[in-house]
Amino acid sequence: MIEARTGVRALALETIGMTKTFGALAALDDVSLRVEPGSFHALLGENGAGKSTLVKCIMGFYQAEQGSLLLDGAQAVVRNPRDARALGLGMVYQHFTLVPCLTGAENLVISRADAPAVIDWAKEKRALSAFLDRMPFRAPLDAPVSQLAAGEKQKLEILKLLYLDQRLLILDEPTSVLTPQEADEILGLLKGMTDAKEISVVMITHKFREVTAFADSVTILRRGRRVGGGLVAQMSTQEMGGLMIGDTQISARAARAERPPGSPPAETVLELAGLLATDEEGIDVLDRVNLKVRAGEIVGIAGVSGNGQAPLVEALSGQRTLRDGRIFIRQQAFEPTRDAYHRLKVFGLPEEPLKNATVPHMTVAENMAFRSFDRPPNTRFGWWLSPGPMRSKARELIARYRVKTQSPESAIGDLSGGNVQRAVLARELSGEVDVLIVANPCFGLDFGSVSEIRSRIMEQRNSGAAVLLISEDLDEILELSDKVAVMSQGRIAYVAPVGETDRATIGRHMAGHA
Amino acid sequence: MVEASASVKTGEPERESAMRDWSIRLRRNAEYVVIPLFALVVSACAFSLFLLLVGKSPVMFFELVQRGGFGTAFSIQNTLQRSAPLILTALAVAIPARIGLIMIGGEGALVVGGFASAAVAIPLLERVPPGPTLFVMAVAGAIVGAFWVGLAGLMRHARGVNETISSLLLTYIGVAIMNFFVEGALRDLTNPNKPSTKPIGDAYMMGKIPGTDVHWGLAAGVAIAILLHVLMTRTTFGFAVRVAGGNPRAALAQGLPVGKLIVACTAIAGACAGLAGFFEVAAIQGRANASLAAGYGFTGILVSFLARHNPIAIIFVAILFGGIVASGGLIQRRMDLPDATVLVLQGLTFMILLASETLYGRFSIFKMDAGRDRT
Numbered sequence: 001m002i003e004a005r006t007g008v009r010a011l012a013l014e015t016i017g018m019t020k021t022f023g024a025l026a027a028l029d030d031v032s033l034r035v036e037p038g039s040f041h042a043l044l045g046e047n048g049a050g051k052s053t054l055v056k057c058i059m060g061f062y063q064a065e066q067g068s069l070l071l072d073g074a075q076a077v078v079r080n081p082r083d084a085r086a087l088g089l090g091m092v093y094q095h096f097t098l099v100p101c102l103t104g105a106e107n108l109v110i111s112r113a114d115a116p117a118v119i120d121w122a123k124e125k126r127a128l129s130a131f132l133d134r135m136p137f138r139a140p141l142d143a144p145v146s147q148l149a150a151g152e153k154q155k156l157e158i159l160k161l162l163y164l165d166q167r168l169l170i171l172d173e174p175t176s177v178l179t180p181q182e183a184d185e186i187l188g189l190l191k192g193m194t195d196a197k198e199i200s201v202v203m204i205t206h207k208f209r210e211v212t213a214f215a216d217s218v219t220i221l222r223r224g225r226r227v228g229g230g231l232v233a234q235m236s237t238q239e240m241g242g243l244m245i246g247d248t249q250i251s252a253r254a255a256r257a258e259r260p261p262g263s264p265p266a267e268t269v270l271e272l273a274g275l276l277a278t279d280e281e282g283i284d285v286l287d288r289v290n291l292k293v294r295a296g297e298i299v300g301i302a303g304v305s306g307n308g309q310a311p312l313v314e315a316l317s318g319q320r321t322l323r324d325g326r327i328f329i330r331q332q333a334f335e336p337t338r339d340a341y342h343r344l345k346v347f348g349l350p351e352e353p354l355k356n357a358t359v360p361h362m363t364v365a366e367n368m369a370f371r372s373f374d375r376p377p378n379t380r381f382g383w384w385l386s387p388g389p390m391r392s393k394a395r396e397l398i399a400r401y402r403v404k405t406q407s408p409e410s411a412i413g414d415l416s417g418g419n420v421q422r423a424v425l426a427r428e429l430s431g432e433v434d435v436l437i438v439a440n441p442c443f444g445l446d447f448g449s450v451s452e453i454r455s456r457i458m459e460q461r462n463s464g465a466a467v468l469l470i471s472e473d474l475d476e477i478l479e480l481s482d483k484v485a486v487m488s489q490g491r492i493a494y495v496a497p498v499g500e501t502d503r504a505t506i507g508r509h510m511a512g513h514a
Numbered sequence: 515m516v517e518a519s520a521s522v523k524t525g526e527p528e529r530e531s532a533m534r535d536w537s538i539r540l541r542r543n544a545e546y547v548v549i550p551l552f553a554l555v556v557s558a559c560a561f562s563l564f565l566l567l568v569g570k571s572p573v574m575f576f577e578l579v580q581r582g583g584f585g586t587a588f589s590i591q592n593t594l595q596r597s598a599p600l601i602l603t604a605l606a607v608a609i610p611a612r613i614g615l616i617m618i619g620g621e622g623a624l625v626v627g628g629f630a631s632a633a634v635a636i637p638l639l640e641r642v643p644p645g646p647t648l649f650v651m652a653v654a655g656a657i658v659g660a661f662w663v664g665l666a667g668l669m670r671h672a673r674g675v676n677e678t679i680s681s682l683l684l685t686y687i688g689v690a691i692m693n694f695f696v697e698g699a700l701r702d703l704t705n706p707n708k709p710s711t712k713p714i715g716d717a718y719m720m721g722k723i724p725g726t727d728v729h730w731g732l733a734a735g736v737a738i739a740i741l742l743h744v745l746m747t748r749t750t751f752g753f754a755v756r757v758a759g760g761n762p763r764a765a766l767a768q769g770l771p772v773g774k775l776i777v778a779c780t781a782i783a784g785a786c787a788g789l790a791g792f793f794e795v796a797a798i799q800g801r802a803n804a805s806l807a808a809g810y811g812f813t814g815i816l817v818s819f820l821a822r823h824n825p826i827a828i829i830f831v832a833i834l835f836g837g838i839v840a841s842g843g844l845i846q847r848r849m850d851l852p853d854a855t856v857l858v859l860q861g862l863t864f865m866i867l868l869a870s871e872t873l874y875g876r877f878s879i880f881k882m883d884a885g886r887d888r889t
Binding site for chain 2: 317318319336337338339340341342348350355356357358359360361362366370371373374379382383384385391406407408409410411
């Protein structure tokens, strides 16, 4: 025990009054937090709460205007990421930073600041295996990184930091690319290392489950300020959620309208029959996808990012040509043409709407008219535009969907994320909807907007639309869907009604072992 | 029902909000005028430094540009004469730019268009009256030009070939094809000096705009610029092009035929440049030869970028550069500067202009919503 006390390698970290502004926006406002050596600290907050800004200030990507950083009680100056690294601070990013074509061993060795120009591989291999013997877990070192599963890559990222002798690891939503099982395994390993006082961990997250299961202490940020925190054992998730959201008004969730029992099943509206697509290198990204969505039903597609969800959305929205297979809507073959979208009433809410559903430098009114600019009353003679009706329609939608904008003539790119999303919702959902394709609709939005968007989707379902929801957020799928499908390696690996499945089963299919 | 209630809810007087909309639009557009003007001033300063380095007077240079380009009735007409092809070749850059393509093949389309005009005229001369002949020549020039740049658009759409490179390379092929014919099958043997097609003759040359020394190409260029401006801003085609150019993924998700729009825009562009070639043949040269490749296609790129690909602005910028080109001779004689001096000015302007692109959105004075709308 005494040996363990003196052998504490983990760093203590403390920030005092960190403040950072971008223009008029205070991204961080007087934030102080303390991470005890060898503790697992969670940084909780909504998107835009300042979590990333805080760790970027700690890591030297940004310079805080005020406030100081203490490491093991001593003032530390971090002018750039290289300084942070020298002080023993390491960061795991949301997305992998390993070089895919190199092996694990090569990635580790080249990441060293003092990697020699000519590398003596025999010597390095011996040193690496000695290093691995000291580690509580392993990752394959001889295969190219591109061949590793996501969980193994994430382990390798962490091993890399340990290899570089970093003693405080900052993890930015490390589990977003992992299956629930992989996430639990990795967080468990890190927890073991913090308990052994080998390292300290700061983890950015918005998943309460991970906080309660693994973290010792927590700091909650909202709008750039620290609004609470303490030992996880002494806080309930409700308390944490309340602090995260604050007094934001959450509009009531639309309730799921249940079908009367015993009524015949609704007709199948959307049918995907054997969709096959390949990427530029000829590798199958969609491998015979079959799926049916009935009227008044939400089918949620879960899966680890990169298992064909993006190509599926692209195929349904005309951005990717299929090599084989057909899409049917009410038994009619569907081709993604303007006429078909209109006739069959197919609409879509893509992720990151500013990037995928708008033209940022065009006006709000024009962006809201994407569906209808070539139909009366927006046109005369079939080709002449009438901006008058377009603008008054936009005014009506802006009022109805509470889009905060100076005027319909403002460029949509000048609006905030939530308002862009509302403008796109107004465009896509203000008419009659038969089929709705939704992809990660809440990605990057604040709580208020998330709740509003989810209730709009539920409203569409209740009024009879067939909704296909593709999401990387399993909680979102479990909340909204009537049926859950799991996508793995380009195919639908599993379909079940939401009442007859659970997180563990879905996770197994996401990992492809089942 | 919903619409009625909503329009009551918006409530504010229509006129006031229309005024505000107008002022927002004005502020936004002011940015597109101020920044290019600023770039022009900076390039004039940089060019003055260059002149000082080679020991010449910048004051004299700009004075001569003023005199040689705009000083007298004669020089203004000379300027306008040279602006005509610039308007058309600039449009050949501006229209593809609206759909997000950087096409620099105007020079090639001008050459093949001009050559086609001269070539179709040969069998018609003496048999068909001048009016119909000129019409056939214009149509031939436009169609061949449209095909030429359209080909680059088609390769882009069907095979993902970079349109900037393919249109540039097509220019060299176009010049080579013209040379192949004017030095071979279509060579006018009565002209031993410069390989050319058979001249169309004075009777068949296009006339001047009455009361001036300027040919009809200027009027056609201005008319086409206005027409294309209307096409881009007031029609469904233009709207679709702006969506596809602003965000191709969003356009596809709206079911817009992005590929067809690309080919259509590039064909329109090629037709403009082809017409520029037609006017060079029918109003200036009277025949097709190597003089067609006089660089109008390349200067047109600069004109279009400086005008921010706005067809109306192109008219004015083309006249400015027409003046610079027109004063070239005077500058050469009076200041003992080589011909290439004007090219140095153009090159400097282009580089500074491209660098100024990074300034857009940096100045809050042009934005009303700035800082107010963050959640």
